[in-house]
Amino acid sequence: MSNQIEKRFIAIKQYPLTDSRIIIAHESGNALNTGKNALENEIAFMSKQALKGGAFVSHWVGNGGQIIQLSKTGFVQYGAGANANSYAYAQVELARTLDPIIFKKDYLAYVWLLKKLANEAHIPRTLNTGNTMKEKGIKTHHWVSSYLGGTNHRDPDDYLASFGISLSQFAFDLANHPEEDLFQTPAKKTTHMVIVGDTLWSIAKKQRTTVTWLKKLNNLSSNQINIGTVLKITNGEFHSIAVDHSLNKRTDIIKSIQTNCGTIVDGRFGPITKKALLCLFQEAIPVKVDGLWGTETATLARNIQFGIRGNDVYAVQAMLFGLGYEVVGVPDCIAGKLTKKAILLFQKNSRLLCDGIAGKQTLSLLFQ
Structure with a gap:
């Protein structure tokens, strides 16, 4: 350049x-x-x-x-x-x-x-x-x-x-x-051979996917990968979270959310799914992925507001949906008008400042 x-x-x-x-x-x-x-x-x-x-x-x-x-x-x-x-x-x-x-x-x-x-x-x-x-x-x-x-x-x-x-x-x-x-769309590959210096994080970053999803695709129980291993990868923009807009039942959407964040797929939005979404959120920042909302996560989290995109947006959308704010629609990684509306409703019910922006205080209540 x-x-x-x-x-x-x-x-x-x-x-x-x-x-x-x-x-x-x-x-x-x-x-x-x-x-x-x-x-x-x-x-x-x-x-x-x-x-x-x-x-x-x-x-x-x-x-x-x-x-x-x-x-x-x-x-x-x-x-x-x-x-x-x-x-x-x-x-x-x-x-x-x-x-x-x-x-x-x-x-x-x-x-x-x-x-x-x-x-x-x-x-x-x-x-x-x-x-x-x-x-x-x-x-x-x-x-x-x-x-x-x-x-x-x-x-x-x-x-x-x-x-x-x-x-x-x-x-x-x-x-x-x-x-x-910078900004270029990743190549549409289906596999990646691990070379010297590769980590799951670096591969996920390059391919715009997540460590959680790579581990699920490849049946990995840890973050350790060996040189020469051929990994299945995902492709597409904004971390390759799968979005099926034909879904119309709450249970089906929750199952889709559970699939995307690599947790048990049972259609029930409980503590395990919530923890998996927080892990996805942490991975997107990134900070230590432990499923606990702490000082480091709160400090490095960005405001989720109209127009931004990413897996942190997806995690917020999915959490809102799971908690009953279904006006958010099917999570899609893009903070649009419905995401803002759902955040406003959550803020109103939580007696927070209603601005439609999920900042530190709103995110803390949402994920805790």
């Missing part, structure tokens, strides 16, 4: 860094600026503010993958608070859009640029590792707010999640993916 970086340096003085330890990933946070001129609007505003002594970063990405550099890397930029600015080799902002096609191109360029800058500065392409400045890497603005202070922004977590990119996916793409492979 080849990207051009357009240089539009602002005429401002920049000071030397204390040390070059991190790259900071931002997004604009401006929900009112999502049109075709979003990138130019953000750059014009930031340029004016910078000339008045206000905030600025080194790069912006937007407009379908366009990259614009506003200031020098390796010098202080004022984008993430006093505790982080003097350690950030570069800070990259992502302009918003409502168009998934434009987002796809923006995200490709965003990942490409963050990786390029990290390589340039000899900084690891790891995301949000550690909780101090000791561990070099790429950090989100949210990480800076959580661990360094001096700022309270939470970007780019929710914006990426609104297009189905979890932080774990973001981290994976920064660390591993060739840029050309």
Whole structure:
């Protein structure tokens, strides 16, 4: 993948860094600026503010993958608070859009640029590792707010999640993916031969399926796999959860849910099925899969809201259905209008804030 970086340096003085330890990933946070001129609007505003002594970063990405550099890397930029600015080799902002096609191109360029800058500065392409400045890497603005202070922004977590990119996916793409492979539909294979370095998790991730499903397909009792073993795999978009929209009976839908999460298929929605769904949810984040809702799961879970996709969405839909909120329909991994309606009903009955978004509090009550 080849990207051009357009240089539009602002005429401002920049000071030397204390040390070059991190790259900071931002997004604009401006929900009112999502049109075709979003990138130019953000750059014009930031340029004016910078000339008045206000905030600025080194790069912006937007407009379908366009990259614009506003200031020098390796010098202080004022984008993430006093505790982080003097350690950030570069800070990259992502302009918003409502168009998934434009987002796809923006995200490709965003990942490409963050990786390029990290390589340039000899900084690891790891995301949000550690909780101090000791561990070099790429950090989100949210990480800076959580661990360094001096700022309270939470970007780019929710914006990426609104297009189905979890932080774990973001981290994976920064660390591993060739840029050309991002967003591509997996090859339609029926088998995979295990090679050196393969794990069930890496195979499931590549094929957009789940460890639970691979184990069920291949009658595996543990996560251990041997080199040379030929595994059956699944294919298709969004983790290959099987969806049969012809199902119309509650029992049949619950059996389908049980099949998809690899548990006993008896048509009864009880503790075993609930635990299996929580395991599926944990696997999608991912965190330690133990079927228990704990601090780590609560911390890393993303908000389940309109428009996002994934196995965590499926687990929430299935849990809602099983608990009697059948308005959610047949679980399909896509948070649409019916999913929002079911979440609203659950929140109302649980005396929670009714916003149709399954955040930490709603998810905690749903899975406990």
